[in-house]
Amino acid sequence: MSMAGGAMTDGRIEIVENASLVLPDRVQPGWVAVVDGRIAEVGEGRAPERGLDLAGDYLIPGLVELHTDHLESHYAPRPQVRWHPLGAVLAYDAQIAASGITTVFDSLRAGTDPDGSGLGSELHLLADALAGARDAGLFRAEHRTHLRCETPSADVVDTVRAFAERHSIGLISLMDHTPGQRQFRDIEKYYVYAGRGGRSVADIRAGTARKIRDGAALNAVNRPALVALARARGIPLASHDDTTPADVALSRSEGAALAEFPTTREAAEASHAAGITVMMGAPNLIRGGSHSGNVAAQALAEAGWLSILSSDYVPASLLMAAFRLPEQVPGITLPEAVATVTANPAAATGLDDRGRIAPTLRADLVRVRLAQGVPVVRQVWRAGERVV
Missing domain, CATH: 2.30.40.10 (Urease, subunit C, domain 1)
Structure with a gap:
């Protein structure tokens, strides 16, 4: 043409x-x-x-997306439904590119919950589909890998080790969704979240009891192992849902470069003070608050602690948030807002060849x-x- x-x-x-x-x-x-x-x-x-x-x-500049778990919704669009891996990957890529995202870290969850949720071994099916599409030149955007590691999972360390032998990893985040802490400090909000797939209240409550009982012991073993693996392979590390200054102190000791979605002002302030880059969800900004009742992204932007926005579960929200941010926080210019979805995420992951015009x-x-x-x-x- x-x-x-x-x-x-x-x-x-x-x-x-x-x-x-x-x-x-x-x-x-x-x-x-x-x-x-x-x-x-x-x-x-x-x-x-x-x-x-x-x-x-x-x-x-083309948008740089560090944390989107949207691929999994293409592969598993309904409970117990699995789509063709390559078809899911290509449909996801088209949506990512149409949202203005030219570099995306595909956030794949590693670690199976006690209730059976998570990708489990299917993680490798999606990773292979991503690699096959990349090698065949089928992608519109550039795809990298972000492993979201559920630390209180019995199989997370073995899963990540096996994955690292077959695929490159651009970012590792350490997640702990044990009910009663971090994102789910409010148990009732956790019950609502866990019930989205139609599970019974009795099943949810039984699963919650197991997670609380076993979570601390598994986390104590798995988290240090994952940190050591990331260090050995030179993979940037992100904390996830830090809530207290103690959470942030742990993340700092582990060498975390990113604080993904801190749930409180205190955690965000402590992360910023420690030199850990703070990232919040663009849907949080667009909606005017967190769907889990945690701190609002706008509040952190007003305080000067917000550096990166992520589309999280709505790819189109990234661009919307960049243009909305100067309207909601007058002290932020459009170039500064655009940097939260371009230059800043690129710099945080060592991609110094993009993110600016x-x-x-x-x-x-x-x-x-x-x-x-x-x-x-x-x-x-x-x-x-x-x-x-």
Whole structure:
């Protein structure tokens, strides 16, 4: 496919003009030149030659998503229903790219619950499908792996060790969903969450008793083993649902680089003070609060402790939150808000070749237009090649 003026050849952009460029420190009208999939030049005003005219739409860096467990909802769309692994992976990838996400850490859960929930051995089916699609060049976005490790699980350490022998891991998070602590301090809210699949109240309560009884002992063994594995392989580590200063102190001692979804102001403040990057859910920001009754993302943004947003369970929420953030917290500019879904997550995971519109960086770019205040993805390029 070719377009007049050399704007695009075989799907690859060369010059994008008449755009509202969201740069690291400002928004300016201008243009971007791309050579061999990388940004060659960024200019203000009119481009030196004709290119793809964005008609004043925003041009932002491709979004970088660190924690989305949305793939599992494609593979297991209903209780006891499993979809074709490759079909699930490709449908998920299409949704990710259409949301403006050009780099995604596929968050796969490792560790089986006592009640039988979790992927179990099916984790390898999805990982193999992801690897097969990647090797065949079928993906629109770049896919990396984030293992969400349920520390009070009897099989989590063996599962992660086996996974690491077959697949690369870009991020490990340490999760403990034992009822009565962290995300589920409120047992009643846990009962509501656990009942989503139609389980009986009696079954939920029996399972809860088992988790509380066995959780501490399993966690005490598994968590240090997973930390050691991450250190040995040089894998960035994230804490999950830290609630108290003691939780944060533990995360700091383990070398956690990220604090995923701290549940209280105290934990978020302590993480920020300790130099641990704080990440919150974009749905939390859009909805005006946590669905579990925990601290609101907006409150942490207002305090200056929020650095990264994650789409968590709604991929489209990432872009929405980036444009909503300056409206909800006036002290935050649009470039700063966009950085929470681009430059900051890239930096937190060592991806220094993307996340900003700047010369030499990879041309991961998203064209965005506002429709009734809602950001709409119009076009997406990964390494200069159009994927949406």
